[in-house]
Amino acid sequence: MIMAAATLAILAVMGMVLARALLGPTVFDRILAVNAFGTLTVILIAVAGFLAGRPEFLDIALLYALINFIGTIAVTKYVVNDFLGERDAEHNWTDL
Amino acid sequence: MTVLLDILTALFVIPGCVLLLIGGYGMIRLTDVFERMHAAGLIDTLGLTLVMVGLMFQGGFTLITFKLFLVIAFVLFTSPVVTHALARAALVANVVPKARRLAPDELMQDGATIDTGNGEITDGGQTGPGGAPSNS
Numbered sequence: 016m017i018m019a020a021a022t023l024a025i026l027a028v029m030g031m032v033l034a035r036a037l038l039g040p041t042v043f044d045r046i047l048a049v050n051a052f053g054t055l056t057v058i059l060i061a062v063a064g065f066l067a068g069r070p071e072f073l074d075i076a077l078l079y080a081l082i083n084f085i086g087t088i089a090v091t092k093y094v095v096n097d098f099l100g101e102r103d104a105e106h107n108w109t110d111l
Numbered sequence: 112m113t114v115l116l117d118i119l120t121a122l123f124v125i126p127g128c129v130l131l132l133i134g135g136y137g138m139i140r141l142t143d144v145f146e147r148m149h150a151a152g153l154i155d156t157l158g159l160t161l162v163m164v165g166l167m168f169q170g171g172f173t174l175i176t177f178k179l180f181l182v183i184a185f186v187l188f189t190s191p192v193v194t195h196a197l198a199r200a201a202l203v204a205n206v207v208p209k210a211r212r213l214a215p216d217e218l219m220q221d222g223a224t225i226d227t228g229n230g231e232i233t234d235g236g237q238t239g240p241g242g243a244p245s246n247s
Binding site: 017018020021024025027028029030031032034035041043044046047048050051054055057058061062065070073074076077080081083084087088091092094095 | 117120121124125127128131132134135136138139144147148151154155158159162163166169170175178179181182185186189190192193196197200201203204206
């Protein structure tokens with residue numbers, strides 16, 4: 016009962032955050048929204064596991080949190096620097 | 112005992128979901144990247160933590176609770192890093208914050224407006240009257 020209500024609330028918040036990811040004027044709004052969406056996915060996986068009576072899905076939630084962090088940092092770096100590789104003659108790092 | 116644990120779960124999960132809803136509403140309602148980071152922080156810290164602590168009461172003293180604790184610890188470490196990296200990236204990419212006095216001077220670009228603190232705002236002329244970020 017609690018878990019079903021929590022799942023509905025999380026799904027509603029995911030809708031709002033996805034709206035921001037689609038609308039967001041700057042690319043940083045979209046990155047932020049996608050990061051928040053990933054966090055909400057972690058919560059949803061955990062709650063849905065307890066809702067179904069099978070909390071073993073938590074491994075997937077943990078993995079999703081890891082991938083979410085790496086992905087957000089990588090996309091931010093790519094957007095600012097226009098590339099992901101090492102520093103060389105034609106590509107100079109922006110001082111982040 | 113089970114009823115007590117269910118009540119404890121509700122006591123943590125329901126405020127967590129309320130905070131998630133407030134954060135999601137803020138993601139729509141607020142007007143600036145930096146303001147929206149504030150709303151996203153609500154989701155990442157207290158929303159996730161309260162929901163997970165509520166689930167811990169259902170898990171009992173098992174591996175499940177430990178995994179929930181790992182999720183909380185990991186997100187509490189990574190969420191400030193992501194927010195910090197994103198805020199610096201936005202500042203470097205010339206997104207002028209609405210609350211300009213919060214921006215450190217060395218990060219402000221030429222022509223960006225700076226609130227001097229005594230009510231008058233110096234404008235270098237780069238941004239329009241609305242102060243909207245010029246890049247898309």
